[in-house]
Amino acid sequence: MTLRAKGAVxxxxxxxxxxxxxxxxxxxxxxASLLAIRDAGLxxxxxxxxxxxxxxxxxxxxxxxxxxxxxLRFSAVTPMGxxxxxxxxxxxxxxxxxxxxxxxxxxxxxxxxxxxxxGVRIHQMPQFHLITEYEYPLGAISPAQLYAPMARRHxxxxxxxxxxxxxxxxxxRAHALMTDNxxxxxxxxxxxHQASRMITDPFRLFDCSLESDGxxxxxxxxxxxxRDMAAHPVDILGIAEGHPDSPSAxxxxxxxxxxxxxxxxxxxxxxxxVSHSDxxxxxxxxCFTWVxxxxxxxxxxxxxxxxxxxxxxxRLTLGGQLPxxxxxxxxxxxxxxxxxxxxxxxxxxxxxxxxxVLGAKIGLCTGYGDMGDGAIAIMQxx
Amino acid sequence: xxxxxxxxxxxxxxxxSASYWEGTSRGALVLQCCSACxxxxxYAQLICSSCYTxxxxxxxxxxxxxxxxxxxxxxxxxxxxxxxxxxxxxxxxLEEGVRALGLLKNVAPDALKIGLQLxxxxxxxxxxxxxxxFVPVLSDKLEHPRMDLQG
Numbered sequence: 001m002t003l004r005a006k007g008a009v010x011x012x013x014x015x016x017x018x019x020x021x022x023x024x025x026x027x028x029x030x031x032a033s034l035l036a037i038r039d040a041g042l043x044x045x046x047x048x049x050x051x052x053x054x055x056x057x058x059x060x061x062x063x064x065x066x067x068x069x070x071x072l073r074f075s076a077v078t079p080m081g082x083x084x085x086x087x088x089x090x091x092x093x094x095x096x097x098x099x100x101x102x103x104x105x106x107x108x109x110x111x112x113x114x115x116x117x118x119g120v121r122i123h124q125m126p127q128f129h130l131i132t133e134y135e136y137p138l139g140a141i142s143p144a145q146l147y148a149p150m151a152r153r154h155x156x157x158x159x160x161x162x163x164x165x166x167x168x169x170x171x172x173r174a175h176a177l178m179t180d181n182x183x184x185x186x187x188x189x190x191x192x193h194q195a196s197r198m199i200t201d202p203f204r205l206f207d208c209s210l211e212s213d214g215x216x217x218x219x220x221x222x223x224x225x226x227r228d229m230a231a232h233p234v235d236i237l238g239i240a241e242g243h244p245d246s247p248s249a250x251x252x253x254x255x256x257x258x259x260x261x262x263x264x265x266x267x268x269x270x271x272x273x274v275s276h277s278d279x280x281x282x283x284x285x286x287c288f289t290w291v292x293x294x295x296x297x298x299x300x301x302x303x304x305x306x307x308x309x310x311x312x313x314x315r316l317t318l319g320g321q322l323p324x325x326x327x328x329x330x331x332x333x334x335x336x337x338x339x340x341x342x343x344x345x346x347x348x349x350x351x352x353x354x355x356x357v358l359g360a361k362i363g364l365c366t367g368y369g370d371m372g373d374g375a376i377a378i379m380q381x382x
Numbered sequence: 383x384x385x386x387x388x389x390x391x392x393x394x395x396x397x398x399s400a401s402y403w404e405g406t407s408r409g410a411l412v413l414q415c416c417s418a419c420x421x422x423x424x425y426a427q428l429i430c431s432s433c434y435t436x437x438x439x440x441x442x443x444x445x446x447x448x449x450x451x452x453x454x455x456x457x458x459x460x461x462x463x464x465x466x467x468x469x470x471x472x473x474x475x476l477e478e479g480v481r482a483l484g485l486l487k488n489v490a491p492d493a494l495k496i497g498l499q500l501x502x503x504x505x506x507x508x509x510x511x512x513x514x515x516f517v518p519v520l521s522d523k524l525e526h527p528r529m530d531l532q533g
Contacts, residue, residue, distance in 0.1 A: 130425045133399040135483050137391050138513050140471055141459035148453035149473050156451070156496050198468075201454040201491070249425065251473055251481040256451065 004271050007093030008226035008233040008382060010103070011040025011219030012343045017183055017334030021111055021213035026058040028215030029109035030066060036217040041230025042103055047219070049074040049095055049104035051088040054337055063107065074101050079127065080241065081369020082285050082330075082338045083260070085218075086377045087241045089342070092220040102221060108339045109215030127370060130248045144208060144288065146371060148200045150256045151290035155202060157257065158305035162202055164312060165289040166193035169206045169331055171316045172286060176328025178318070178355035183210060184332040207289040209330035216339035218346070226382060233382035234349045237362070238272030240264035244372030253372070259291075261366060261374025262298035268364075269300075272378040276301055279378075280360040281348045282322055283341035285368035286329040295366055299376065318355050326355045338367040342377070349381040388462045393511055398426035401440045406512035409504045411443040413478055424480040445502035446519070447476040454491045474500055474516055484514035488521040 013035025015021075015028050023031070029052075037044050044067035050060040052075075060075035074095050078087035085106060092104035131140065140146060154160050170190055176182035188206065196205040226233035242263030246252030269275070276299075286292045293307035301322065302310040316324035327333045327344035334340055345365040347353040357363075360381070367375040395403040398414075402425070405412030414426045418435035422443075429436050452472040458464040472486035472494075484502065486494075499519045504512030 129394075130399075133394050133396065134402065134425050137393045137511065138471065138483070138485055139390075139455065139460070139463050139466070139469060140483060141391070141463075145453055145455055145459065145471060149451035149471070152453060153451035153473075153496070198454075198456040200457060203453075249483075251424070251483050256473070 002271050003090070003093045003097060003239060004237055004273070005223050005235050006097045007089070007220050007236045008223045009218055009236065009342070009346045009379070010221040010226045010229050010231055010233055011036040011038070011042065012346050013037070013039055013217045014181060014340065014343055015109075015215040017181055017212050017214040017336065019183060019212060023111065025109045025111045026062060028111060028213065029058060029107040029217065030063070030215075032109060032215030032217040033063065033105055033107045036219050037105065039231050040103070040219040040221065042219065045069055047103050047105045048072060049092060049101035051076050051078060051091055051104060051106050053078075053084045053088060053106060053108035053339060054110060063105065074104070080367070080373040080375065082287060083241060083367035083369040083373040083375040085337060085339045085342055086239065086365065086367040086375035089218070089220055089236065089377055090239045090241060090375070093236060093239065096220065096222050102225065104220045105217060106220065107215070107217040108337055110336070111213045112211045127247070135249070142200070143371070144203055145200045146250050147288050147291065148203050150250065150294070151202050151288070154257045154290065154294065158308065160293065160308035162194065162204070163190065164293070164308040165202070165207055166190045167311050168286070168289040168292050168316065169193050171314070172325045172329045173332045175318060175326050175355050176332035179327050179333060180354055182328040182333040183212060184328065203288055209287045210332070210335045212334035212336065214334055214336055216336045216343055218339070218342055223382075232350045234346045235380050235382050236377055237274065237380050238268035238270070238378040239376070240267035240271070241373070241375040247370060247372060250371055257294065258304070259294055259298050259368060259372050259374050261295050261368065261376055264374050264376050265299040268376045268378050274362055274378060278362050279322065279364055281326060281345065281357040281363040282324045283326070283329075283345045283363070283365040284324055285338045285341060285366045286325055286331050287368065289331070291368055292324070295368065295374070298374070299366070318357065323357045326353055326357060338365070341365045341367070345379055349379055390462045390507060390509055391460055392509055398428065402426060403511065405440070405442070406504045406514065407506070409512065411445045411482070411502045411514065412440050413443045413480065414438040415441045422478040422480050424476070424482055444477045447474040447482070447500050447502070447516070449494060449496055449498040449500060450475045450481060451496070452486060452494055470494075472516060482514065484516045486516045488517045
């Protein structure tokens with residue numbers, strides 16, 4: 001039994017991404033959800049499953065009420081930080097394949113100017129109570145300070161350099177410049193990256209993702225039903241989530257340079273029945289530059305320790321061997337918890353992206369969150 | 383000395399972490415040790431993930447360990463740390479076979495390397511709590527006390 005080609009993304013919706021939206025997070029989620037439902041050729045009352053993403057706290061009930069959904073059959077949460085969106089798709093396909101639902105809405109939205117800033121909210125998250133109890137009082141306040149030792153260890157063991165991290169930031173910025181709905185519009189050079197201020201070594205400012213406002217949503221339907229729906233369907237060939245050995249704190253893990261996606265990727269590739277060379281485009285969760293490099297290794301695009309040289313020479317650019325984060329990612333488009341990566345992949349496979357990979361047929365997107373959770377989806381043009 | 387108009391974040395010690403923070407006040411690095419199989423665990427957890435036994439003893443660790451990784455923070459993610467920048471946080475492999483995160487002092491960032499031998503100290507900050515602070519084994523005392531080290 002497998003979830004291969006059982007589900008499809010039938011609708012995508014995004015608000016404008018900004019740094020100060022007048023709308024609150026729930027209003028942004030509703031706006032994006034209505035766009036996604038319309039894109040799928042559905043009416044809101046057709047939605048019979050809801051898996052809300054993110055920390056804003058709007059439960060499925062709030063959507064059910066506003067949409068007047070008469071018969072919601074399923075709701076759940078997939079609390080994996082930035083991996084939640086893809087984990088939610090996996091859950092959605094499973095309940096669709098089980099005959100519980102027809103159309104599952106996965107909404108997300110955030111307004112960091114009115115809510116907690118992503119960079120300093122660890123102590124508000126119950127899954128990190130150990131970090132809060134032991135590490136927060138020492139000055140370990142932000143996720144950046146916990147991801148940085150992962151990157152530092154990688155650099156010490158394998159010789160990875162800040163210039164290699166710069167390649168990732170510069171490439172992704174260049175893609176944001178080609179994308180209409182992207183926040184960062186100033187070109188970036190390697191020198192700009194190296195001159196940006198040190199935040200927490202080895203992460204400079206331009207190694208860190210944005211704090212953004214906006215909403216993003218997708219609708220998942222069965223691949224069979226998708227054939228009859230309005231938008232051009234995109235089939236999900238392989239999907240999996242993976243968790244780190246201990247999710248509670250980085251100090252618990254035998255190896256901090258390997259993330260949960262190392263467990264998920266072989267499952268997803270096997271399910272999809274495709275190989276790495278089949279991947280035309282990759283939208284890789286990029287809360288920090290190094291996290292992209294590490295995931296490339298963990299997914300098997302190169303060996304552990306070789307991510308630094310892999311990203312050199314323009315391999316990740318549009319026109320390169322593995323065009324990556326063609327929308328600008330969390331680093332330069334917007335931080336939408338990776339929902340924007342899912343949406344960009346669908347757009348690429350529909351052939352409708354701003355920075356389109358010509359002829360893109362198969363691609364992948366990843367999510368990463370909560371200090372090491374990972375998720376991956378491999379999709380194909382329907 | 384830091385501007386103490388803004389307090390440092392205090393330990394949110396509760397239940398299982400209370401013993402750890404009591405240990406810091408007398409200068410000891412206290413770890414849980416499984417009563418059944420003898421495995422150490424840090425941070426404290428309800429049961430042993432190896433043999434699932436609940437009962438554990440609190441043991442004073444040697445405080446010795448080696449550098450596993452680190453970050454040097456140049457940005458005050460909490461305003462109370464503004465006057466302490468830059469400061470180094472390190473993950474440290476302890477002799478007891480578990481890893482801890484602590485502050486690291488008396489080493490220039492350029493001299494940091496994996497495997498550097500350290501020992502634990504617990505300088506008491508103005509809020510009365512000792513904070514796990516590693517120094518090289520050869521260091522006699524904190525050369526550049528920061529973070530409102532008392533006395």
